Amino acid sequence: MHAAWWLGRLFLRLSRSAGSARLTQGPGHRGLSSHRRDPELSSFVARTNTCGELRSSHLGQEVTLCGWIQYRRQNMFLVLRDFHGLVQVVIPQDESAEAVKKILCDAPVESVVQVCGTVISRPPGQENPKMPTGEIEIKVKKAEILNSCKRLPFEIKDFVKKTEAIRLQYRYLDLRSFQMQHNLRVRSQMVMKMREYLCNLHGFVDIETPTLFKRTPGGAKEFVVPSREPGKFYSLPQSPQQFKQLLMVGGLDRYFQVARCYRDEGSRPDRQPEFTQIDIEMSFVDQIGIQSLIEGLLQYSWPTDKDPVVVPFPSMTFAEAIASYGTDKPDTRFGMKIVDISDVFRNTKIEFLQEALSKPQGSVKAINIPKGIKYLKRKDIESIRKFATDHFNQEVLPVFLKANRNWNSPVAKIIVEEQSQGLSRLMETQEEDVVLLTAGEHNTACSLLGKLRLECADLLEARGVVIRDPALFSFLWVVDFPLFLPKEEEPGKLEAAHHPFTAPHPRDLHLLYTEPEKVRSQHYDLVLNGSEIGGGSIRIHNAELQRYILATLLKEDVKLLSHLLQALDYGAPPHGGIALGLDRLICLVTGASSIRDVIAFPKSFRGHDLMSNAPDSVPPEELKPYYIQVSWPTDSEAAKISLNHPHNPEK
């Protein structure tokens, strides 16, 4: 009855928003969301009711139901399923109903049937309180097999474990699972409420922008689409960035779009070649304006079965996020923050700390693992230290304040009492805590400890300690990012930290011409439970400034962006915006383990559609109109490719 329980919850959740308002409504009234009437789920179709909606209040009603045979018990009962839930159908046993009985007993499980009958009470004692429809059953008068089901590749039951590859291959069967039904419905409803908020409450205009566009400078991750002109290609854009800015220039003031975007990154475990973002842009707005808009948006669209979203969201500078969490997307559901303990060791005799502190940006940092002595094993500490050496070339030293266990803790023994007290005070340690300490350059030390913080949280949770409340949604704005970063390949040169249209922080404008690497930007990220779910910025609306940044600082070919630069010259309003990653957001809201579980037909992590077998070969003559041909790799190249893309079921 696990299934029944699930469906019950699903529909409780999804229809809760209707609530008490139904009492005050006249017929045909179509209300604002809070007044909202339940949707009519059986309008225009053959059924009179859904399987899942029937209750004692329907007793005596003649109903027609359509659904799938979930299972059959001893040729006496049949459980019929539709998207709304399960209902028990009594298979008639009297001779006059022989034909109906035969139909219902012969049909294989997962066949589609239509039954007409009466809603009756279950006999006393046979009610099933775990099943939302558990008080009633259907006395059948007529039955018809609408379609028979062949032998299935797997059972449509949530408890039957399937590999993801088989689920993707038979996606149309996997979609029948309660979890996928739930996820896709939550997604649809949340997006609908976002639209209500944007369109109906705040006058945003939903505008579609092209996906057949032109390659942007440095657009190496953009899919190309050959055109019927030799050598000319469209490009599938990574976001509607340019278009939304041009809409602002066009006076379309408050734009939004649930935008399909494309990114060709080859194989990435939790990315999709096409994804969806809630794309927003406004004129005459500042950072606070966008943030308030988004806070209201999430509050309004948040599922009603969860705790309401509390606004405003806390905000943190990029520098603070790095210093305290070692990452620009801190998981603020729990503490264990990074603490700078340099001052404690300012006069230390410990050589490697001395050395670290003598360098510019040198520091000693630590995190406190609560009850680490109790829950962390020796091998955990060892693997933590190995990780630090392997990935960061850093030493990590565990400090046990209550050194009652025989672990390898070289520093603990040589820390003098004064330092130990200082440490204890700064780290707010309790008796059984373990402090992980490292020394080195600020960013490296923070980055390492940030990773260890998450790693230790996982470890503690695996041992049964609740570190992150699963019901908690912890939103955070991260602001004041740097505008530029040193180019990865050529550290002497700069690249845009986000994109070249991001406006500099007004207080740092003067640095743009002297020390551009120090300029902060008006970019902001929205972080939820340690995942980046959105990002945006106030944009540059001044053509001259945009030209200076593109041409002089970033050395980009401005010709490729001449249309945008020109647009800024013709009275572009100040503007800014944001994009929320919908797949990731819904994944977090539903608690799905992968974004593939909130997408109806996702690609495998190699970018394959395992159901239809896309991408597929195309005969050369069909490529001719596009003036392209395949450059087949040589044998040795091909061998290398197949090494990178080995044949395996999760292709």
Next chain:
Amino acid sequence: MHAAWWLGRLFLRLSRSAGSARLTQGPGHRGLSSHRRDPELSSFVARTNTCGELRSSHLGQEVTLCGWIQYRRQNMFLVLRDFHGLVQVVIPQDESAEAVKKILCDAPVESVVQVCGTVISRPPGQENPKMPTGEIEIKVKKAEILNSCKRLPFEIKDFVKKTEAIRLQYRYLDLRSFQMQHNLRVRSQMVMKMREYLCNLHGFVDIETPTLFKRTPGGAKEFVVPSREPGKFYSLPQSPQQFKQLLMVGGLDRYFQVARCYRDEGSRPDRQPEFTQIDIEMSFVDQIGIQSLIEGLLQYSWPTDKDPVVVPFPSMTFAEAIASYGTDKPDTRFGMKIVDISDVFRNTKIEFLQEALSKPQGSVKAINIPKGIKYLKRKDIESIRKFATDHFNQEVLPVFLKANRNWNSPVAKIIVEEQSQGLSRLMETQEEDVVLLTAGEHNTACSLLGKLRLECADLLEARGVVIRDPALFSFLWVVDFPLFLPKEEEPGKLEAAHHPFTAPHPRDLHLLYTEPEKVRSQHYDLVLNGSEIGGGSIRIHNAELQRYILATLLKEDVKLLSHLLQALDYGAPPHGGIALGLDRLICLVTGASSIRDVIAFPKSFRGHDLMSNAPDSVPPEELKPYYIQVSWPTDSEAAKISLNHPHNPEK
């Protein structure tokens, strides 16, 4: 902010339950727009109000406005524009406001300014009743230039005529025009109401389907997208057809999507390589169910400033549409229907009529042009006759019942009195009408007269006769299409009239195995004012029937569709759906002259983005990861191409 809208909603709710009379609305009630609170257009931004919203009721209010300088009068007044409208700003003339004056007088037209000031009455006699804000003006205290505007390529005034090429090149400026602002906002609002109807009222689930898919059999019009595997390509689908059927198999029961679709047809004047359809699919539904759904959808979403949509829409069989209008998308806003007058001429002596009637499917047909004698000129009749000969190899004969003009009407003279009377009776002619008569095979004759009917309507309207009421929206269902058509290239073979998943008409099922060409389908088209705005069908849900049609009748390679066939085997419910062409629909609703006027960033008819210059060249090294290279055409081929794609401004 939030408190404010909650209060607003509370107030709405209270006032609604009190004023119960407003709630008792019939089924034709188009929703809440009248109850709905206006969206807040100035939330989150620097302005307090929009330019267009200010009225006498705002007198005395301190306001901050942001907008573009529409024009300036004698350095005394400035008209400020935003998306909402225009407002007059008084430029202060006193010395103390010298700075403000300078700012407002120096800024070029179309610069973006922010002004703070007080709403005051215009002096008596200076009100402008043509301007919604014409009773008030703004007394400015502060002004700031937010961005200056360089010399424009054209003026942002609707009356300034521009070529479409220049409009597309500077689309961001063209978007500032009243007409484009209006069209895009109507589009956004109509789609929003469609979503409310589908999601909130009828429980549809908005599900996104992939656009990186696999080439479908015969998908010559599908763009290809190279993948990072040699020789493997994705394809941009022409519609989510397969996915929506698979969603039904997956139990997702009521699906809709505002779906981006792609069609590569090379150059077509009023088509776009990417377009949008309202895509719908339902399980357990029949033709009437889908039609009622769509009628309700259009009624609900129809703009409130137009006459309400009357439902149900009339319905007509394909055969009837051809017989009466010579097309499967009849413009039913006006009569002038095709009439079969074969019986009148059954015993004629007129040789060519005799000959036509002696053949199978031979017939004599006519249309009646009301007041044709008055409005059609001799050269019109001549060009009509030439058109018939050139394009249909058919004779068209004008018959003047009141033969008082010296036109070339050979038949009129030889039609005997009895025939003349019969003709007059069947055609319901009036004195000054002209009958256009043709003889020949049924379909050809109808098709020709269908074209002439539209042509003559245009001609009459050009001469000032109102044939089609511009306020009239005439919807029509066309049903009972043939399931198959003879293949154009091989008339002995069949092809699907729409697509191979269309279910046959149940009454014609028996013919499928004997005379498949006679089978009607369960396809339906929705026609509005002579344009097809939608089409759909009940689909085949039986795997065996689908296999038979694909493999035996259509000779398709079923391997390419094996996933779909397999899905039908696993308990596929009966299902059907429809897709509405959104661009075309909005074009008709707004009265736009081209779908390009209801799309923010359309392509030219050659598929170019004239603003950004897409498609564009891509360096060979960026094609390498996709294992493709350009097959440059030879010189002679290139010459041929440039002949087909001559360089002209409307590229």
